[in-house]
Amino acid sequence: MDSQTVSYTRTAVTLHWLIFALIACGFALGHYMVGLPLSPMKLRYISWHKWLGVTIFMLAIVRIVWRATHRVPAPPAAMPAWQKAAAGASHIMLYILIVAIPLSGWLYSSAAGVQTVYFGVIPLPDILSKDKPLSGFLKEVHGILNNGLAILVAIHVVAALKHYFIDRDSVLKRMLPFLQPREPR
Amino acid sequence: MIRWSMAPILALVLSSGVTTAEQNIVYGKSRVVCASRQMGVPVEAEFKQFTAHIDFDPAQPATGKIQIEIGTGSFEFDPEIDDEVRGRLWLDANDFPQARFVSSEVRKNGAGYEASGTLSIKGVSGQVVMPFTYRPADGGGVFEGAFTISRLHYNIGEGKWKDTDTVADDVQIKFRLVSNGMSAQKKK
Numbered sequence: 035m036d037s038q039t040v041s042y043t044r045t046a047v048t049l050h051w052l053i054f055a056l057i058a059c060g061f062a063l064g065h066y067m068v069g070l071p072l073s074p075m076k077l078r079y080i081s082w083h084k085w086l087g088v089t090i091f092m093l094a095i096v097r098i099v100w101r102a103t104h105r106v107p108a109p110p111a112a113m114p115a116w117q118k119a120a121a122g123a124s125h126i127m128l129y130i131l132i133v134a135i136p137l138s139g140w141l142y143s144s145a146a147g148v149q150t151v152y153f154g155v156i157p158l159p160d161i162l163s164k165d166k167p168l169s170g171f172l173k174e175v176h177g178i179l180n181n182g183l184a185i186l187v188a189i190h191v192v193a194a195l196k197h198y199f200i201d202r203d204s205v206l207k208r209m210l211p212f213l214q215p216r217e218p219r
Numbered sequence: 220m221i222r223w224s225m226a227p228i229l230a231l232v233l234s235s236g237v238t239t240a241e242q243n244i245v246y247g248k249s250r251v252v253c254a255s256r257q258m259g260v261p262v263e264a265e266f267k268q269f270t271a272h273i274d275f276d277p278a279q280p281a282t283g284k285i286q287i288e289i290g291t292g293s294f295e296f297d298p299e300i301d302d303e304v305r306g307r308l309w310l311d312a313n314d315f316p317q318a319r320f321v322s323s324e325v326r327k328n329g330a331g332y333e334a335s336g337t338l339s340i341k342g343v344s345g346q347v348v349m350p351f352t353y354r355p356a357d358g359g360g361v362f363e364g365a366f367t368i369s370r371l372h373y374n375i376g377e378g379k380w381k382d383t384d385t386v387a388d389d390v391q392i393k394f395r396l397v398s399n400g401m402s403a404q405k406k407k
């Protein structure tokens with residue numbers, strides 16, 4: 035095996051952790067802000083949440099383009115076929131969600147009659163006209179997709195830790211290059 | 220010269236010879252909207268209740284009188300926002316249920332017209348100039364115009380809301396008033 039297929043490129047690792055950090059902020063901020071009473075601060079939080087979402091969406095597109103144009107390390111040969119299939123499927127779903135969640139938020143905002151203006155400067159297309167039932171539905175969709183993402187991320191983390199602590203293979207180290215390899219049992 | 224000779228003809232066409240009478244507003248087709256910017260985002264809300272008394276003859280704009288009353292409690296955008304904006308810190312619809320514009324002068328302005336007068340909101344008055352256009356349609360006409368006010372001048376958005384980085388100070392009031400002719404009972 036050559037080093038190209040053993041590890042992810044620095045670009046891929048950076049994008050992975052950057053997108054993770056931004057999603058964690060957006061997720062926490064989103065949960066926090068919706069329960070606040072209306073105030074100028076709440077309006078600021080909502081705007082910041084949207085700007086985070088637009089940033090995540092653009093980075094997710096870059097990441098998917100990278101993924102489509104690069105060879106990624108193969109799963110360890112010792113992995114059972116069902117685990118390889120599950121890993122592949124959950125990765126595809128994660129890619130879909132990191133695009134679909136910002137999209138649903140943008141459409142929800144548009145249907146609620148509030149255009150998204152990136153950093154208060156760059157207006158995004160406002161493709162839906164104000165529609166109360168549709169905005170209520172899209173709000174639900176945005177929430178459900180986020181809960182789905184939270185569950186998938188939990189599975190993703192548990193699986194990565196299992197690779198490191200139980201299987202003692204290099205799967206987690208490929209995304210955490212500074213990680214000390216574990217001695218095989 | 221031309222204007223004076225045209226006036227009776229126009230007046231005849233528009234209002235059966237009555238030169239000063241009130242326009243009969245079709246409220247179902249009319250709209251009063253306020254627009255502002257929130258964190259750089261243009262947002263538009265509507266006032267569902269308003270009354271307009273327009274005594275206007277396009278041939279003799281100077282004799283015109285315009286009075287518009289807006290029900291501050293009829294602000295409509297989104298339930299959470301509506302409660303706040305109708306509340307004490309914003310329009311205070313309980314204590315000040317009406318915002319009112321009363322013209323003191325109406326005149327021709329370029330291709331359109333303008334009305335200057337007094338705007339009173341929440342117990343505060345201000346002088347505004349309201350440019351508008353008028354175009355005859357369906358036996359009546361359509362009045363369309365817009366003017367910008369400073370919300371802080373009228374104490375709209377007090378306390379924590381004074382910060383104009385979140386909600387801009389400039390608020391544009393836009394109206395489209397459709398008349399289907401002159402009210403018979405208002406003829407002078």
